[in-house]
Amino acid sequence: MDHRPGDPASGVSFGAFLLYGLLGAAFGLVLVQSQVVSWFRIVEMFRFESFHMYGVIGSAVATAALGVWAIQKLGLTTASGEPIRIAPKAWGDSRVPGARYWMGGTVFGLGWALLGACPGPLVALLGGGISVMLVALVAALAGTWSYALLRDRLPH
Known part of the structure; x- marks a missing residue:
């Protein structure tokens, strides 16, 4: 079944969908302004000519680690109220x-x-x-x- 934002069956309100869209647009703006989408910056990184991208990636990893810690410590939920569960990585067989x-x-x-x-x-x-x-x-x-x-x- 196809659920649309704001549809009560989807579990996500239109306001939450709009908020996520605005946050995504703001994130895109940050990516462009910080030059992490620049082909030249990416080439610099792969040629080990600049620390810029490594600094951005490192700060993103630190932010993500802090976010995961906060989700687990505070017992945060999704926009529809479901608990967020982060499964451990399976190394495979x-x-x-x-x-x-x-x-x-x-x-x-x-x-x-x-x-x-x-x-x-x-x-x-x-x-x-x-x-x-x-x-x-x-x-x-x-x-x-x-x-x-x-x-x-x-x-x-």
Whole structure:
């Protein structure tokens, strides 16, 4: 069944949906203004010529760690009132522990380096007028859809 924002069956009010949209737009603005969506900054990072991106990524990791700690310590809930549960990572049962993480990270990093853009700010780049990123966004969505289609047949 298709639930729309504000529909009582979806569990999320229209006000919450609007708030999340505004927060997403503000986050996109921060990404653009901090230059983390800049191809030049990304190339500098992969060539180890500048600390800028490493500083941004490091502060993001620290912020996320603090956020997860706060969620767990304070027992926070979703907008619809459900408790937030963060499941521990499963290392998998392959011959190489954690292979799914380092292999996925390698593919992600190679794609990031080749494209010059992380999938996260693709929409911000489109909003900033970099229309060629539409190709990257479509490719990212196609890859996600393909994985969802093939997930049951892939080794995990």
